[in-house]
Amino acid sequence: MVLDRRTALLLAGTTVATALAGCASITPGSSTNPKQEYSLSLDRIEQPLVEYVLYQPGEGVYDQPAHRALSVILPDGRHTTYGYKPLPEDAYVAHDERYYQTKIVVTGEQRMERPFVRVTPIPEDQVPEDVPTVDSLAQPVGRVIKILHSYTVTNGESGSADLLRDDAYVLRRPYELSSRLTDDLGGQIVAMDSDGHWAYRIDVSTEHLYESAYTTLAIEVAATTDAFRDIVFAARVDSRLDPAELDTPVQQLLEQVIARDTYRETTPLSTEYTNLIDALDLEHVETASTGHHLWYDDTLYRYGLYINDEN
Numbered sequence: 001m002v003l004d005r006r007t008a009l010l011l012a013g014t015t016v017a018t019a020l021a022g023c024a025s026i027t028p029g030s031s032t033n034p035k036q037e038y039s040l041s042l043d044r045i046e047q048p049l050v051e052y053v054l055y056q057p058g059e060g061v062y063d064q065p066a067h068r069a070l071s072v073i074l075p076d077g078r079h080t081t082y083g084y085k086p087l088p089e090d091a092y093v094a095h096d097e098r099y100y101q102t103k104i105v106v107t108g109e110q111r112m113e114r115p116f117v118r119v120t121p122i123p124e125d126q127v128p129e130d131v132p133t134v135d136s137l138a139q140p141v142g143r144v145i146k147i148l149h150s151y152t153v154t155n156g157e158s159g160s161a162d163l164l165r166d167d168a169y170v171l172r173r174p175y176e177l178s179s180r181l182t183d184d185l186g187g188q189i190v191a192m193d194s195d196g197h198w199a200y201r202i203d204v205s206t207e208h209l210y211e212s213a214y215t216t217l218a219i220e221v222a223a224t225t226d227a228f229r230d231i232v233f234a235a236r237v238d239s240r241l242d243p244a245e246l247d248t249p250v251q252q253l254l255e256q257v258i259a260r261d262t263y264r265e266t267t268p269l270s271t272e273y274t275n276l277i278d279a280l281d282l283e284h285v286e287t288a289s290t291g292h293h294l295w296y297d298d299t300l301y302r303y304g305l306y307i308n309d310e311n
Contacts (some may be wrong), residue, residue, distance in 0.1 A: 035310040038277070040268060041262045041290075045300040050225060052300065053232050055091035055102075061139055061175045068174075073218045074100065082110055083211035092232070093218065098216035099228040101144040107215040112193040115177070116168040116207050119200035122189055131189050139184065140179045144169050145190055149198060154290045172210070238279050238292040238301075250275045256297070266310055 014196045045052055057066035065086035066218075072079040074095040079086070091102045134142045148169055150158040156167075163169065170178055187200050192198035222228035233240070243251055249272035257276075259262040265273050277283055280294065290304030 009027055025280055036267045037308050037310050038262055038273070039262055039264045039306040039308070040273075040277070040280075040282075042294070042301050042303045043261060044258070044259050047300075049184055049232055049237075049295075049300050050229055051169070053092050053236050055088060055093050057161055062143075063299045073102070073216055074219065075220070078217050080107065080213050081172075082112060082213055083114070083170065084207055085214050087216055092228075092300070093166050094222075095218075095227075099222040099231075101221050101224075102218055102243070104214050104216050104218060106212050108213040109210045110212050110213060111147070111208055112157050113206050113208055115171040116165070117144055117148065117171065118168045118203045118205075118207050119145065119152065120203065121152060122199040122201055124196060124199070127191060127199040128189060130197060131191045131196055133191050133194055137185075137190065140175050140177055143186065144171075145200065145202070146192075149192055149200065152200075153198070160272070165209070172211075173234075177250065195260075233295070236293055237295050240295045241279060243297055245274065246279070247272075250279065256299070258296075 004293045008311050009230045011211060034088075036037065036076050057070070065081065065084070065183070068084040069079045069081070075098070085104050087102050087104070089102060090126035095100060098189075134145045137145065147163055150160050151164055171179075186204035187201065189199055189201050191200075219229055241254070246254065252268075252278050253263075253272045265275075269277075280292070280303065282289060283290075285305050285307060288304065288306045290306075292303050294301040
């Protein structure tokens with residue numbers, strides 16, 4: 001017999017182990033059933049729902065590809081980039097009081113020349129005096145060096161490894177191709193701090209590769225704000241709870257979580273906490289689940305659940 005998480009939690013709240021036909025009994029705190037802490041986080045989102053879900057790129061250098069793509073695809077254009085996606089996929093955007101969702105499809109590939117950037121570590125006793133630091137470089141240049149540094153010191157296990165092609169960073173975006181990396185940084189030495197720690201020689205070479213062609217477009221999803229709001233509820237709101245429809249203990253606990261931002265209990269969980277987790281559709285979470293959205297009492301919240309063994 002297999003127990004779902006909700007049943008197991010309720011059984012763990014009993015003070016006497018119950019023998020179940022075909023199942024081992026569950027004893028709270030035993031070596032086979034360690035105590036666990038359930039942390040529920042719930043943060044109020046101050047923006048109106050429609051405003052919150054709309055994508056709007058910033059004004060920094062890294063947002064240039066997004067602005068370019070949006071200027072071309074809205075309302076009904078197409079924009080192709082090679083080797084990178086200029087926009088998040090399935091993002092909602094607004095144009096002339098109509099609402100769209102971005103889509104990105106692969107429409108082919110092209111063999112192209114691209115600058116490849118690699119770094120070679122320099123022993124600390126061989127680092128020249130007054131070597132420039134990564135933070136003194138132009139922002140796009142510094143970002144590339146930091147990515148390569150992270151990859152190097154973690155032996156390829158960093159979270160940025162998927163940004164590289166083998167051990168090289170390929171310059172693709174307009175702000176990268178126009179940076180000093182392609183001009184006078186090749187062969188130069190850069191350190192990660194002013195004391196010359198983690199210094200690298202930068203190598204820039206031009207190589208050929210096949211780049212995927214990403215074509216970005218926008219699909220109209222709503223012609224009015226009210227219609228778009230209905231779409232957002234269906235697509236982005238995970239749970240909708242009505243205070244009047246909740247059992248009083250569950251409602252009181254939810255209000256307590258809202259006031260605290262984070263609420264914790266250690267197994268065995270209280271009945272109202274188990275019921276709240278169930279109402280938020282989190283009863284099958286094994287370790288963590290985040291990024292969910294709750295609509296409660298005309299207010300939007302972001303929530304998540306973390307489960308850890310008690311120390």
